[in-house]
Amino acid sequence: MKLSFRFFLIFTLWLITLPTPSFAEPETPLQPPIPSEWMAVSDEFSLEPLEGNLIQTSQTNLNPYGESAYTVPDSPLLIAQTKDPAEKEVEFEEQPDTIADPIEPVNRVFFHFNDRLYYWVLKPVATGYKTVVPEDLRIGVRNFFSNVTTPVRLVNCLLQANLKGAGNETLRFLLNSTFGLGGFLDPAQKEWRIEKREEDFGQTLGLWGIGPVFYIEWPFLGASSLRDTLGYTGDLFLHPQTYLISSIYISLGVRFYDVVNSTSLRIGEYEDFKRAVLDPYIAKRDAYHQHRIYKVKERK
Amino acid sequence: MNRTFLIQAMFCISFIFGMVAPGFAGEPQDQLKETTDKVLSVLADPDLKSPSKTKERRERIQKIVDERFDWEEMARRSLARHWTQRTSEEKKEFVPLFKSLLEKVYADKVEGYSWNKISYEGESIDGDYAVIKVKIFTAKDQAIRVEYRTLKKGNLWLVYDIMVEGVGLVNNYRTQFNEIIVKSSFSELIKRLRVKSAQY
Numbered sequence: 001m002k003l004s005f006r007f008f009l010i011f012t013l014w015l016i017t018l019p020t021p022s023f024a025e026p027e028t029p030l031q032p033p034i035p036s037e038w039m040a041v042s043d044e045f046s047l048e049p050l051e052g053n054l055i056q057t058s059q060t061n062l063n064p065y066g067e068s069a070y071t072v073p074d075s076p077l078l079i080a081q082t083k084d085p086a087e088k089e090v091e092f093e094e095q096p097d098t099i100a101d102p103i104e105p106v107n108r109v110f111f112h113f114n115d116r117l118y119y120w121v122l123k124p125v126a127t128g129y130k131t132v133v134p135e136d137l138r139i140g141v142r143n144f145f146s147n148v149t150t151p152v153r154l155v156n157c158l159l160q161a162n163l164k165g166a167g168n169e170t171l172r173f174l175l176n177s178t179f180g181l182g183g184f185l186d187p188a189q190k191e192w193r194i195e196k197r198e199e200d201f202g203q204t205l206g207l208w209g210i211g212p213v214f215y216i217e218w219p220f221l222g223a224s225s226l227r228d229t230l231g232y233t234g235d236l237f238l239h240p241q242t243y244l245i246s247s248i249y250i251s252l253g254v255r256f257y258d259v260v261n262s263t264s265l266r267i268g269e270y271e272d273f274k275r276a277v278l279d280p281y282i283a284k285r286d287a288y289h290q291h292r293i294y295k296v297k298e299r300k
Numbered sequence: 301m302n303r304t305f306l307i308q309a310m311f312c313i314s315f316i317f318g319m320v321a322p323g324f325a326g327e328p329q330d331q332l333k334e335t336t337d338k339v340l341s342v343l344a345d346p347d348l349k350s351p352s353k354t355k356e357r358r359e360r361i362q363k364i365v366d367e368r369f370d371w372e373e374m375a376r377r378s379l380a381r382h383w384t385q386r387t388s389e390e391k392k393e394f395v396p397l398f399k400s401l402l403e404k405v406y407a408d409k410v411e412g413y414s415w416n417k418i419s420y421e422g423e424s425i426d427g428d429y430a431v432i433k434v435k436i437f438t439a440k441d442q443a444i445r446v447e448y449r450t451l452k453k454g455n456l457w458l459v460y461d462i463m464v465e466g467v468g469l470v471n472n473y474r475t476q477f478n479e480i481i482v483k484s485s486f487s488e489l490i491k492r493l494r495v496k497s498a499q500y
Contacts, residue, residue: 098475139441186441195443265440275499276405278492279476286475287467294466 099225099289100214107217111281114222118270126263133264140184141261146196147176147183152238156199160207165197172196198295201238202231206296215285223288328430328450328457329423335368336418339410361410362403370458371399373451377460378473382481390486397493402469404500421445428452 101107130138150173157165172188179187188194205227206212212225224232236242245251277283339361342348348357375395376383386394421433432448447463461470480489 135440189441272408275408276401277472277476278489278496279479282476282479283472286472290467290471291465294463298466 097289097293099212099285101285102214103216107215107285108281110217110219111284113219114217115280117220122260122263123267126260126267129260130264130267135265138261138264142265143176143180143186144183145258145261147173147180148240149238151240152201152235153197153199155238156201156204156235157197159201159204160199162197162199165199168194169197200228200231201234202228202292203296205231206292212289212292215289217285223284225289225292228292326423328425328452329420329432331457332368332432332434332448332450332459333420335364338364340418343410358407361407365403365406368456368459369402370451370453370460371395371402373458373460374398374402374470377470378477379481380474380478382478382486386486390490393490394493397490397497398473400497401493404497405469430457 150169154166154169154173157163157169171192172194175188175192175194176183176186179185189196202225210227212227214226216224216226216229218224218229221232241251241254245254273283274280342357342360342364345357347353348360372395375391375398378398379386379394383391417437419435419437421435423430423432428451430450430452432450434446434448436444436446438444445465448459449461449463449468450457451460452458461468463469477489480492
């Protein structure tokens, strides 16, 4: 008994010491038996297509060796790269994984549709609304809609076993509905520093290990993925609006007002974004994907 | 048996102590804060507020930011694997184009939004790399989480990427550049960057 316990202890300690080699990397790297240029080339390519989930890898990245196997790299910089172990680590860590996009032509059509929708409908309406309604009131309306959708965040916090988040959301709802005059103000954040937990079912599914599968650009709704579309549908069941408003027209009207109101608070952001990028569709798709990865990972 | 255990235990302890790297606490953050404060003071300067002074103000911001941002590193990372295939002339052409685009994007961002408050949420240093976490509170009561990725060059911690709510600026450009290069060519990318610069 005693002996086996000791074995167990040693085994555990051995497990703890396992990562040691990566820390004990020598300052001067060992010379590999292959020319360093090769290493440099393979280094630049990262392991992404090899180790990453193939489904999550976009078509363009599938053939990393095709183009560059024959190129002669310029050596000083590359050798410098191979000699820096920290650099390598960071390169791998930062290699963005891209989202698969098998229905890109359709997505691009809807992207264009949403783009026009913004410039031709949403922006003019929101700008008009902005000139009439003062900003404080618009922030209040935004807070109100956010307060109403507490069940979505609360339930998803619970599904993610995030008890602190669930507690925060409950407290926020109680405080803001009473002291915050039905949710128009946000004293929970301002006075008590209780932050909102933006959780949705798409993130819950992500935490449960489901990848985004592929990118979808929905007309009206915008950027999404197969997983997040499923998540969005699931969240609709937690939306009080689904149960309180029986008429579909009124429901759509309320939703439209919500969108106009929140757009009025962020006019100019989409314009800035489009000014900054070369291919707005690709940029939006990548930004959506990275942001969702971040949201799934981020937990407090 | 006992001996093995002792050796293992000592190994563990030395390993654990070895992990606590002697960090230069606060240095990357202090340097970033200095730059940010300088930019904010230019933005707050009443002499530079008038529209006729926009150009001068932009130039001053660019000068401050130039000292903190590592444009070449950003350019290299934005091209990633395509960087190695470029001749030095192509690189010389690309780096300033990308730099001027990023400068404009940055200026747009800091001028466009009203920054109520910036709080520094901590930093983590790993060798020559450091990540500084920042929270920006906008005038519209929303917090934006930003991460500055920095790389040590000499005594300076230079920014090579900015993550806004998980979206990396350089990474985002990398995806676009890759798409353009793979689907058409590098010269097409240069062409489009030129068009973009002219638009601003």
